[in-house]
Amino acid sequence: MLSRVARRAFSSTVANPYKVTVLGAGGGIGQPLSLLLKLNHKVTDLRLYDLKGAKGVATDLSHIPTNSVVKGFSPEEPDGLSNALKDTDMVLIPAGVPRKPGMTRDDLFAINASIVHDLAVAAAESAPNAAILVISNPVNSTVPIVAQVLKSKGVYNPKKLFGVTTLDSIRASRFISEVEHTDPTQERVNVIGGHSGITIIPLISQTTHKLMSDDKKQELIHRIQFGGDEVVKAKNGAGSATLSMAHAGAKFANAVLSGFKGERDVIEPSFVDSPLFKSEGIDFFASPVTLGPDGIEKIHPIGELSSQEEEMLEKCKETLKKNIEKGVSFVASK
Numbered sequence: 001m002l003s004r005v006a007r008r009a010f011s012s013t014v015a016n017p018y019k020v021t022v023l024g025a026g027g028g029i030g031q032p033l034s035l036l037l038k039l040n041h042k043v044t045d046l047r048l049y050d051l052k053g054a055k056g057v058a059t060d061l062s063h064i065p066t067n068s069v070v071k072g073f074s075p076e077e078p079d080g081l082s083n084a085l086k087d088t089d090m091v092l093i094p095a096g097v098p099r100k101p102g103m104t105r106d107d108l109f110a111i112n113a114s115i116v117h118d119l120a121v122a123a124a125e126s127a128p129n130a131a132i133l134v135i136s137n138p139v140n141s142t143v144p145i146v147a148q149v150l151k152s153k154g155v156y157n158p159k160k161l162f163g164v165t166t167l168d169s170i171r172a173s174r175f176i177s178e179v180e181h182t183d184p185t186q187e188r189v190n191v192i193g194g195h196s197g198i199t200i201i202p203l204i205s206q207t208t209h210k211l212m213s214d215d216k217k218q219e220l221i222h223r224i225q226f227g228g229d230e231v232v233k234a235k236n237g238a239g240s241a242t243l244s245m246a247h248a249g250a251k252f253a254n255a256v257l258s259g260f261k262g263e264r265d266v267i268e269p270s271f272v273d274s275p276l277f278k279s280e281g282i283d284f285f286a287s288p289v290t291l292g293p294d295g296i297e298k299i300h301p302i303g304e305l306s307s308q309e310e311e312m313l314e315k316c317k318e319t320l321k322k323n324i325e326k327g328v329s330f331v332a333s334k
């Protein structure tokens, strides 16, 4: 006879049988992200892959008494990457180099485009039905790279490809609460556009703080857009946001799994293949999406914008278009 606790654990295993793979699991984001996924009861099979260190991280996490089995994979073993990916439900990609002071996210393209491209090829071959969550920068270009790879392999499902922009939203909640002296856990700010500088558009006019003074608002918007720089500067050459990003990545991954499970009204922002500005040649755009059993169920419209936000949107679109084209051309040139 099973105890009540054992019964609960068993039933949660059976009800939530999700396999999740982290590519880049040995890195600054990968390690805490893997820890948070180990603590997520929706995950039963956690596979960690990295060029180095994934086996150690997996063994370490495997001692935590949650329901998931954790396994590490390395490129040294035959089929390490494909075994990490085989039939997985979700792939998170934080593999790649982070910024150093003075660099833009676009400066990372030269190295990260190839890394993300090759991992996307492997995911297309070994996990064609998985949701793919791209963390590696520059997200505005790496997401289109993954889309092009999946298209070339005939397995592209736009409902299951996500650029993770959750960090922009959580920063917005935190920073607005610091200005307005409110509870950050209760703040919701829609952040739309992309994931770099001026492509990040926090819609303050849609919050309850729309009457904030112009100076205060300007400062707040700038801080949200360039929050990443704050961390890069403070880490002084040792990388960019890892812990807040791990939290953001785990939050978004949990939302996708909640959608898979059939939970209702699961809404998170993400940079996705979006109809919102396709007529203007912009195929990807971040806005809130409802997540469901098949991935994206609904892409929400951006709602009403202030005239200042309209101006920001126009500037965002110019940059975003170039960033997306860069990713698409990269795959075409391969």
Ligand SMILES: NC(=O)C1=CN([C@@H]2O[C@H](COP(=O)(O)OP(=O)(O)OC[C@H]3O[C@@H](n4cnc5c(N)ncnc54)[C@H](O)[C@@H]3O)[C@@H](O)[C@H]2O)C=CC1
Pocket (backbone or CB within 6 Å): 023, 024, 025, 026, 027, 028, 029, 030, 049, 050, 051, 052, 094, 095, 096, 097, 098, 099, 108, 112, 115, 119, 134, 135, 136, 137, 138, 139, 164, 165, 166, 167, 168, 195, 239, 240, 241, 242, 245
């Ligand atoms: N989307 C977002 O909001 C954010 C994105 N990032 C981005 O995430 C990426 C990772 O950042 P960190 O974890 O701080 O870097 P890191 O350098 O600490 O870790 C990256 C890991 O990727 C691994 N890696 C490199 N090539 C690989 C490959 N081909 N296959 C498997 N693993 C590979 C490395 O061995 C390393 O362990 C960067 O591109 C960074 O800009 C960072 C913060 C926020």
Ligand SMILES: O=C([O-])CC(=O)C(=O)O
Pocket (backbone or CB within 6 Å): 098, 099, 105, 137, 167, 227, 228, 229, 231, 232, 240, 241
């Ligand atoms: O700033 C960076 O390079 C890392 C990142 O994307 C962020 O912290 O938002």
